[in-house]
Amino acid sequence: MAHFDNLFDSEDENDFDIIVVGGGLTGLTAAYNILERHVGLDVLILERNNAIGGRIISQTESKFYYGHSLQKNITHMLDTFDIPKEFKIDIGEKQKVLFTKNGPLENKLPSYIAGEIHYFLKAINSNSMDPKFKIYSAHEEAEDLSRISIDQLICRLVFLPQSRSICRTFISLVCGINDTHYISALWVLVMLHGANGLLTRLKIVLGDEHRYFVKNGMMSIAEELVRRIEDENGEMHCKEQVNTIQFNNDRVYVTTDIRTYRCNHVIIAVPPQESVLIQIQPEPPINLIHCQNLFQCSKTIFFNATYKTPFWHTQFSGDIISTWNSKTKLRIAYDASSWSKRESVIAGFISESNQTSRASIDLFDVLNACFKSSQSRNYIDYKETQGNSMNVPKPDNINHHINPMFTPWGRIFFASSEYAPTWPGTVDGALESGNISACLLLMRTRPQALSPLEIISCTNQRVKPRPSQPIRAAMLQYICLTVNVIIFLSYFRAAYQND
Numbered sequence: 001m002a003h004f005d006n007l008f009d010s011e012d013e014n015d016f017d018i019i020v021v022g023g024g025l026t027g028l029t030a031a032y033n034i035l036e037r038h039v040g041l042d043v044l045i046l047e048r049n050n051a052i053g054g055r056i057i058s059q060t061e062s063k064f065y066y067g068h069s070l071q072k073n074i075t076h077m078l079d080t081f082d083i084p085k086e087f088k089i090d091i092g093e094k095q096k097v098l099f100t101k102n103g104p105l106e107n108k109l110p111s112y113i114a115g116e117i118h119y120f121l122k123a124i125n126s127n128s129m130d131p132k133f134k135i136y137s138a139h140e141e142a143e144d145l146s147r148i149s150i151d152q153l154i155c156r157l158v159f160l161p162q163s164r165s166i167c168r169t170f171i172s173l174v175c176g177i178n179d180t181h182y183i184s185a186l187w188v189l190v191m192l193h194g195a196n197g198l199l200t201r202l203k204i205v206l207g208d209e210h211r212y213f214v215k216n217g218m219m220s221i222a223e224e225l226v227r228r229i230e231d232e233n234g235e236m237h238c239k240e241q242v243n244t245i246q247f248n249n250d251r252v253y254v255t256t257d258i259r260t261y262r263c264n265h266v267i268i269a270v271p272p273q274e275s276v277l278i279q280i281q282p283e284p285p286i287n288l289i290h291c292q293n294l295f296q297c298s299k300t301i302f303f304n305a306t307y308k309t310p311f312w313h314t315q316f317s318g319d320i321i322s323t324w325n326s327k328t329k330l331r332i333a334y335d336a337s338s339w340s341k342r343e344s345v346i347a348g349f350i351s352e353s354n355q356t357s358r359a360s361i362d363l364f365d366v367l368n369a370c371f372k373s374s375q376s377r378n379y380i381d382y383k384e385t386q387g388n389s390m391n392v393p394k395p396d397n398i399n400h401h402i403n404p405m406f407t408p409w410g411r412i413f414f415a416s417s418e419y420a421p422t423w424p425g426t427v428d429g430a431l432e433s434g435n436i437s438a439c440l441l442l443m444r445t446r447p448q449a450l451s452p453l454e455i456i457s458c459t460n461q462r463v464k465p466r467p468s469q470p471i472r473a474a475m476l477q478y479i480c481l482t483v484n485v486i487i488f489l490s491y492f493r494a495a496y497q498n499d
């Protein structure tokens with residue numbers, strides 16, 4: 001029996017039913033989902049930072065985070081919590097500008113390039129909707145796609161360099177990561193399946209009239225969750241980093257840099273590459289660790305520039321997307337103005353700081369060129385924040401492509417916005433993942449608290465992989481052994497009967 005069995009003799013203030021590691025939106029949602037059902041489970045959230053919120057970096061910046069009506073989890077939560085949304089005022093023209101190495105593209109795309117891009121988008125869109133990409137399941141196509149990057153898939157489907165560059169641009173936009181060499185092609189198809197195809201996912205990234213901002217910022221969701229968790233007597237401890245988790249048949253022991261807690265179950269609600277830093281005993285299966293290690297950070301810089309008077313409204317209210325070969329820092333920029341507060345803001349992501357002078361084209365030069373203006377540097381405030389918006393897995397063997405959320409290890413459950421089946425890497429994904437992990441945990445401890453629909457949606461997601469090579473080899477050995485035994489027995493019987 002493990003040495004930690006006798007750490008505690010009786011219940012005390014360090015004893016809980018459930019501990020949630022991570023006070024981001026995933027962890028808060030999971031905790032609230034359990035508490036609001038009133039099924040006699042007490043919950044503690046442990047967060048290593050001074051405050052909750054995780055990747056919702058601050059109240060101010062979170063005003064520029066956006067959601068979309070197609071994203072059911074966030075839209076439903078905002079409605080339930082009565083948090084106001086802000087849609088764009090319809091000012092007529094809603095245009096997207098593609099900034100290429102020759103400057104802003106104005107209906108100049110040659111038809112053979114447009115044709116190739118159209119073919120690629122259509123192929124990815126229709127393939128991603130194939131039911132075989134609903135979950136990670138081992139079939140021949142999946143095995144091939146798991147080993148190649150999405151960049152290699154682009155090269156297989158598209159031939160002209162300019163078309164490839166635009167295809168890479170669209171894919172890196174929906175994946176939130178710049179380098180398409182490091183993104184598993186299988187993951188892209190599974191992710192897009194959840195989003196109902198590439199074109200639907202693009203709608204959210206590029207925005208349309210259904211894109212919205214949250215009136216006081218996305219942080220309002222985290223704050224409301226905290227209020228409700230406290231009302232339900234949930235506990236939260238900030239500035240406590242979880243370092244080790246040990247479990248046996250009876251209990252789980254969660255050790256932070258301050259103390260050791262005891263509980264029945266744990267939800268680790270932290271991004272994959274941070275989750276593997278927590279030491280778990282007994283050690284999780286190798287493919288579970290390997291799969292979390294596959295995830296790469298996006299390492300992007302989030303910027304926002306505030307203006308007294310908008311320099312772009314007379315032209316259009318749209319997004320600027322710069323193509324891969326355009327040699328600019330800008331990846332995507334969008335109009336994030338708050339109409340109710342009369343605040344004019346352009347926000348988005350750049351690949352390197354705009355405040356360091358480098359050879360690449362400056363963000364403001366791109367904005368000026370796209371909006372046909374010379375005013376983009378006349379901001380009253382400009383801010384950059386280093387952030388890791390989204391993590392995606394690299395290509396690898398199909399056996400390492402699993403979703404940790406549906407692969408709990410003993411008394412430990414895994415959750416993160418990255419594991420959400422529908423909109424991974426977004427706020428909606430965090431809420432979905434928090435809800436699913438809470439349901440998976442309740443299915444084990446309080447199944448009576450779940451609706452039949454919740455039970456079905458949780459069990460439907462479980463992956464049934466094809467037996468891995470070692471298992472198949474073991475099965476073959478087993479069959480050979482059985483055949484040998486049968487031959488030996490029949491020989492032995494024949495010899496015995498002859499005697």
Ligand SMILES: Cc1cc2nc3c(=O)[nH]c(=O)nc-3n(C[C@H](O)[C@H](O)[C@H](O)COP(=O)(O)OP(=O)(O)OC[C@H]3O[C@@H](n4cnc5c(N)ncnc54)[C@H](O)[C@@H]3O)c2cc1C
Nearest residue numbers: 022024025026048054055065066242302387417425426427
């Ligand atoms: C700059 C930026 C802009 C974005 N814009 C948008 C947007 O417009 N729309 C959108 O939908 N999404 C956006 N996103 C993505 C969205 O914010 C995230 O997908 C979501 O917030 C992730 O939530 P999470 O709870 O899964 O992870 P996190 O927010 O990362 O939460 C994990 C928490 O766990 C804590 N933690 C980690 N390890 C430990 C440990 N060992 N012990 C204790 N605590 C630990 C961390 O401190 C963190 O608080 C953006 C992200 C960034 C960074």
